[in-house]
Amino acid sequence: MPRALTVIGNWKMYKTSREAADYVEQLAPLIEGCTIRVFLAVPFTSIAVVAIAAKPTVIQIGAQNMNDAREGAFTGEIAALMLKEAGAAFVLLGHSERRRVFGETDEFIHRKVLRALSDDLIAVLCVGEALPERESGQTEEVLKRQIETALGGVPKEEAEKLILAYEPVWAIGTGKSATPKLAAKAHRLCREYLAGLFGKRKAGQIPILYGGSVKPGNVEELVSEKDIDGVLVGGASLDSQALADIINHCEKVQ
Ligand code: PGA
Numbered sequence: 001m002p003r004a005l006t007v008i009g010n011w012k013m014y015k016t017s018r019e020a021a022d023y024v025e026q027l028a029p030l031i032e033g034c035t036i037r038v039f040l041a042v043p044f045t046s047i048a049v050v051a052i053a054a055k056p057t058v059i060q061i062g063a064q065n066m067n068d069a070r071e072g073a074f075t076g077e078i079a080a081l082m083l084k085e086a087g088a089a090f091v092l093l094g095h096s097e098r099r100r101v102f103g104e105t106d107e108f109i110h111r112k113v114l115r116a117l118s119d120d121l122i123a124v125l126c127v128g129e130a131l132p133e134r135e136s137g138q139t140e141e142v143l144k145r146q147i148e149t150a151l152g153g154v155p156k157e158e159a160e161k162l163i164l165a166y167e168p169v170w171a172i173g174t175g176k177s178a179t180p181k182l183a184a185k186a187h188r189l190c191r192e193y194l195a196g197l198f199g200k201r202k203a204g205q206i207p208i209l210y211g212g213s214v215k216p217g218n219v220e221e222l223v224s225e226k227d228i229d230g231v232l233v234g235g236a237s238l239d240s241q242a243l244a245d246i247i248n249h250c251e252k253v254q
Contacts, residue, residue: 005223005250006037006163006207006230008124009237010064010092013043020046023240024053030244034058034251036230039124040237041092044078051087062090062122065098068111070119080119090122094150096130096169106149113150117158124163125150126211126232127190131170140189147193159198164208165232166190171212173235177222183210184225191227216245223253 015023020042031038041064042050051061067077083091093116094109109125116123127146129139143166151162166186171178178186187208194203210222211232222228230250236242 004035004037004207004229005254006039006209007243007247007250008039008041008062008092008163008165008209008211008230008232009243010041010095010211010232010234011043011238012064012097012234014238015043015046017046017049020050021053024050024057024059026240027059027244028054028057030240031058031247034247036247036250036254038247039090041090041124044083044086047083047086047088060089062088062092062124064092064095066091066093066112066116066121068108068115070115080115080121084119084121088121090124090163091116092124092126092165094146095126096128096167096172100169106146109150110152113154113162117154117161120161122161122163124165124209124232126165126167128167128169128172128212134168134170139186143186143189144193147190148197151194151197154197156198156202159202159206162206164190164194164206165211166208167211167232173213175213177213177215177218178210180221180225180228183222184227187225187227214246216242216249219246220249220253223250 038059041062063083066080093112098104113123129142133142190208207229209230209232210228214231214233215236
């Protein structure tokens with residue numbers, strides 16, 4: 001059976017809702033008929049508008065963050081149910097910018113994962129080591145801790161609503177992507193830690209995406225690795241033609 005590749009665009013804090021709706025209109029015809037999974041993680045303010053624009057297309061819309069509480073006095077926060085009702089199908093959790101700039105801990109991310117799954121969102125957990133951690137030989141330890149803390153205690157039957165994204169921090173926004181071999185090796189480690197939590201069979205079904213300076217020019221060699229089930233794209237996803245090129249390259253490999 002062929003792998004079902006997944007491409008996620010992460011816009012970060014870019015695009016107003018008007019720009020977002022235009023983007024979906026431009027992207028849709030460029031990827032018509034594609035069979036891979038296409039997700040767009042957009043700013044909160046664009047979710048509802050873009051979810052409507054994306055309805056007749058293969059594109060699924062999601063958020064870039066959420067709070068772990070069901071509801072409450074948390075000024076400025078957003079709950080999973082609010083995202084769901086606005087039209088989100090998934091949420092990114094534990095992105096390195098959330099961890100580093102906003103001080104999110106593995107424990108907080110764990111609570112968010114549980115909440116997202118119980119409120120029926122696909123949880124895209126982002127993990128990855130920083131450069132000093134890689135250089136001091138801590139990559140395995142960091143990935144193991146991030147995965148086991150965030151996903152420990154997730155019921156086995158919920159594993160099918162999980163996606164993992166391996167995003168080495170040194171590759172994000174730097175233009176220096178990991179080599180396909182290096183990424184594939186990290187993916188195999190991640191798969192092993194997932195198998196420890198969910199068993200080999202279920203772990204084998206959780207897509208593991210690579211993220212960090214993915215572009216139309218390097219995506220094909222990345223997803224040609226059998227351990228890389230797709231990509232999470234930041235900067236290049238801001239341009240609809242570039243994201244369409246990435247999606248169409250994946251379509252060829254799949
Ligand atoms: P990048 O970002 O593609 O711009 O490196 C990836 C990400 O932050 O998810």
